[in-house]
Amino acid sequence: MARWAPLRTDTLSALAEEILHNYGRGHVIVAVDAPGQADATTFADDLADAIRAKSHAAFRASLIDFSRPRAEREARGADSAEGAYRDAFDYPTLTRALIEPFRRGGSASFVTASFDVARDTPVENEGQTAPDDAILIVDGPFLNRAELAGFWNYSVWLDAAGERTAAEALYAHEVAPRTKATAIVDNSDPEHPRRSFADSC
Secondary structure, rough: OOOOOHHHHHHHHHHHHHHHHHOOOOOOEEEEEHHHHHHHHHEEEEEEEEHOOOOEEEEEEEEEEEOOOOOHOOOOOOOOOHHHHOOOEEEHHHHHHHHHHHHOOOOOOOOOEEEOOOOOOOOOOOOOOOOOOOEEEEEEEEOOOOOOHOOOOOOEEOOOOOOHHHHHHHHHHOHHHHHHEEEEEEOOOOOEEEEEEOOOO
């Protein structure tokens, strides 16, 4: 007999309800942390839509849009796992331009991107402001590393079958991100993502 699998919309709606139940007031930041093959961006987009469907403001950002220039990302070598893990992203700009002003609220404006990685050039974005009650969802790799873990009110670890990159293996060894997450979701079957738990097989 085939194992029952929840529909994608049901899993997303349940996550949205949990987040809003626990963090429905003020400015809240949710991380969707994942290895590359788990497609965190699409999942985070859909989670934001599920939150909006419950009449709550939601904003989106992706860590890749706060990348560092290629010369800095590849300073240790184009294939360096250390470089991919430690040098790929501009955490100070992420903090200054997005996290801190979003948390302050009021008239403080924030931007959801600072760099176009495909063109290897900075981008100028018009600042946004958020209403009093709003959720920002940030997706990307390595989101529970020490520099970032304290920013998240709630974090999702998105699991998926497949081989990890050397940088992802380094992150897993150093941080054990699965154990840091508020919620673990197996996204191996994107149409039927399943909530799981850290001590499950």
